[in-house]
Amino acid sequence: MLSTLALKYCHQILFDLEFLIRKEFKFKKLPTIVRMLIIQLMDPAERLHYNKATLIENTALAINKMSGVFNMDGLEMVFTKVTPSLIRLKNIFSNDTFESSWLKITLHEIVLNSEIVNIFLNMADRRKEFYIFDCDMPLDFKHENAFKFGTICYFDARWVTLSDMLNIRAVENVTLGETTLTSIEVRYFISRWINCPRDMFKSMTITAMEIIQLGGLFNKLVVLEHDMNPPNIGYFTLAKSTSRAHKLLFIDYTLNAVVLSAWKPYDNADRYGNIKEKFKNVYEIMELLEKEKTLENELEESRDVTKQREYRDQIQELERKIHELGVVYRDGRATI
Incomplete structure (x- = not known):
């Protein structure tokens, strides 16, 4: 009974959102039943050490003991309201337990400087997550690791430059809130993303400083338009590099925000589930559209009547297959 109740409370203080605002894990403020469990798990030498250790050391000891009782995938650490000192942060992360076991860190409503x-x-x-919410970032901030977490979220991204973004590689998710990016810069970034020889990210959200105009971006691309509710517009296309694992790209934008997604050829249906069942054939459709475009170019360049007839027959067959997969043409644009 003792262990069951104690573990239930330990799980609550570690994972319940209500407890995420705690500034520190104070052993003496834990219920007696929880302290008894943790002390029971200690050997005699550890019990003696506990009375002499610092708050950070005791917290690390409690975490280590609890992780031996139930599965802990990683710590989520939230620094909110009160700005931590540099000394406190260095003390926390010089401890082996905190340095190795944290999975997600969030900074929320604190005063930031470059040192912090x-x-x-x-x-x-790249196995961990880093979020900064409702904090003003230094406008001249620079760091080579700014985009080297698996998941990165900067609500204040006015310091982020186009050059910073072009160096993103092999991460999961990126969110840029307020930026100083223009429509031209966003369009250029999307073009570079499509043509990049390596995977940059699986998902990225960008909020520009003005309404985004993507006119001209798709002139030389084969795209499949997704019929969304105005003013949202979505386009599927394929990455130019055949070496990329996530070749199927999706561009969803409205007003001054754009969401870019990259999928492996056939994993988009799994990611969306039944909600987007009609997307399960998108990669196959894109390949057929690419072949159709290639044949149309060859038809235009050919002067051989026999070849022209062959090209037309092949194009007609591709159009039939594309139609069977649910594609319609609106104003000459393939739409699903």
């Missing part, structure tokens, strides 16, 4: 942000970015790891 650098401490976190120096620990960049």
Whole structure:
């Protein structure tokens, strides 16, 4: 009974959102039943050490003991309201337990400077997540690891430049809130993303400083338009590099925001589930559209009547297959 109740409370303080605002894990403020369990798990030497250790050391000891009792995938650490000192942060992350076991760090409504942000970015790891919400970032901020977490979210991204974004590689998710990016810069970035020889990200959200105009971006691309509710417009296209694992690209934009997604050829249906069942054939459709475009170019260049007839027959067959997969043409644009 003792262990069951104690573990239930330990799980609550670690995972319940209500407890995420705690500034520190104070052993003496835990219910007696929980302290008894943790002390029971200690050997005699650890119990003696506990009375002499610092708050950070005792917290690390409690975490280590609890992780031996039930599965802990990683710590989520939230620094909110009160700005931590550099000394406190260095003490926390010089501890082996905190340095190795954290999975997600969130900074929320604290006063930031470059030194504080650098401490976190120096620990960049593509297996981990880093979020900054409702904090003003230094406008001249720079760090080589700014986009080297698996998931990165900067609500204040006015410091982010186009050059910073072009260096993103092999991450999961990127969110840029307020930026100083223009429509031209966003369009250029999307073009570079499509043509990049390596995967940059699986999902990226960008909020520009003005309404985004993508006119001209798709002139030389084969695209499949997704009929969404205005003013939302979505386009599927394929990455130009055949070496990329996530070749199927989706561009969804409205007003001054754009969401870019990259999928492996046939994993988009799994990701969306039944909600987007009609997307399950998108990669096959895109391949057929690419072949159709290639044949149309060859037909235009050919002067051989026999070849022209062959090209027309092949194009007609491709159009039939594309239609069977649910594609319609509106104003000459393939739409699903």
